[in-house]
Amino acid sequence: MVYEAAPLPVNEVARNARVHRSGVMDVHQEERYGLYVELAKMISDCPVAYTGLLDEDRQFFLAKDFGGLIDADEVPRNLTLCQYALGSTDPTIVQDLRNHPKLKHNPLVTDPPNWVFWGAYPLVTDDGLVLGTLCTVDYQPRTMSPEQIQGMEKLAGNMTLLITLQMQERDAITERMAKLAGYFRKSLPKTSPAAIEAFLNVCGGIPADTEALKDLEANGLVDLTGSVPDLTASGRELQAEHGLNAATYRRTISASSSLNVEDLFAMMD
Template sequence: MSMRGDETLPPPDFEAAPLPANEAARTQRVHRSGVMDVRQEDRYQIYVDMARLITACPVAYTGLLDEDRQFFLAKDFDGQFDVTELARPLTLCQYALGSTQPMIVPDLREHPKLKTNRLVTAPPNWVFWGAYPLVTQDGLVLGTLCTADYTPRIMEPRQVQGMQSLANNLVLLLTLQMQERDAITERMAKLAAYFHRTHPDLRPAELEAFLSLCSGQPLDKQWLDRLAQWDIVTLAGKTPELTALGRTIQAEHGLHAATFRRQTAEQKTSIDIENLFAMID
């Protein structure tokens, strides 16, 4: 089966889903998430693996949908094909964007809208399909967490509940990442504005050196010399250190080394493994 991401024309008899009423706000949030086109499958693969365990389905995938396409955060298509995205008109998931409730289809061949989709009519010939919306706290559906099989299926209530919990956990991760990214952007903008007012000739490399010193990262002495001229850094000791002025700037902009270490730790432990495995009990 050809599954090129640049295929945009649906089969003649496959009808596109109506746009959600909140489509503009929904797609804006999708773009704001910052994950479209960012290949981080290792971060999200556990959700796909857990979805397969919960449902016993051979296929599972998760992704966000913008105006034009579905970008897969992680996927296991059972070796049938390997794509990073799919044109939105070709997707099943476009039909799951209009509701915050799961869309579970025991037999796609009998569904009036989805039975003509290429995923059903041609290899891999999916029969069962379940989509669990990734819903933000304010009710925007960013994408889906899905499972599929080649035979009809009925999901038990505990499986549906487990999948909903898994989808909610994924949304929480995406939300925390987005909030952290927004906070960092705001913090950096304020820091850049401060230095622009106080040191208009500051170069980006010098700002990077200041941030490196704040975070305990390796330093470029060439740029630290300039910061020392402004009494932001002292080079008197064995290692560069922030002066009183430098520490004041650091504190005012929330740039303590502990903050950087905490952010790194949160990225590495953002998924509570025990809680996820509890979903299949």
């Protein structure tokens, strides 16, 4: 029998928008989220655990331990078990998937690795949007004690907080970048994207393009007389005004695979 897709949550549009705003889709951060998977296995005593967010098309795994039986960073949403957990802020715990009227038809149940037990703990924002799940799996039927369920709920809540804080930091950085673009548009309209990137790199103590640095020097923002490029008084004033200390800029780089300076420059158009 064909595996049936779950009904869409009533807040699906807002939910999807928040998932994309989170900035974690397609960003590999196993080191950051792997701990939640390991703790989930310990709390539940299950051999398999995974966590990820679901948008309109797919489930992207933030971290996973499938026991070496599955090797994928994402799966189509319509093939997931977790699509059935998006409509409630309560855990979805199925003692035996083989007996569930809908989930028993999922390929993960009917075919190897033949999952049996499945527990899904939603990643719920403060305003009730389910971004994704933290899940545990076993190959035999099992029950969870109230203490285990409570522990998993707390773990999922902590992970949601981490995602939310990361999203808020990205939003703050985006605002700073927009203000910086406004400065260059108004004060130095001929500044190239490469020069803006070089300025950000100097702020973060990262090597920068030589020709771009010369442009910054000509505009009085960078001093090239020393062994390494340094900000002038005007450059430091601009750095402070836009909150671009080294730690902030490095977090910008770590929060995304790369800083798209072309997008930043587009703000100036």
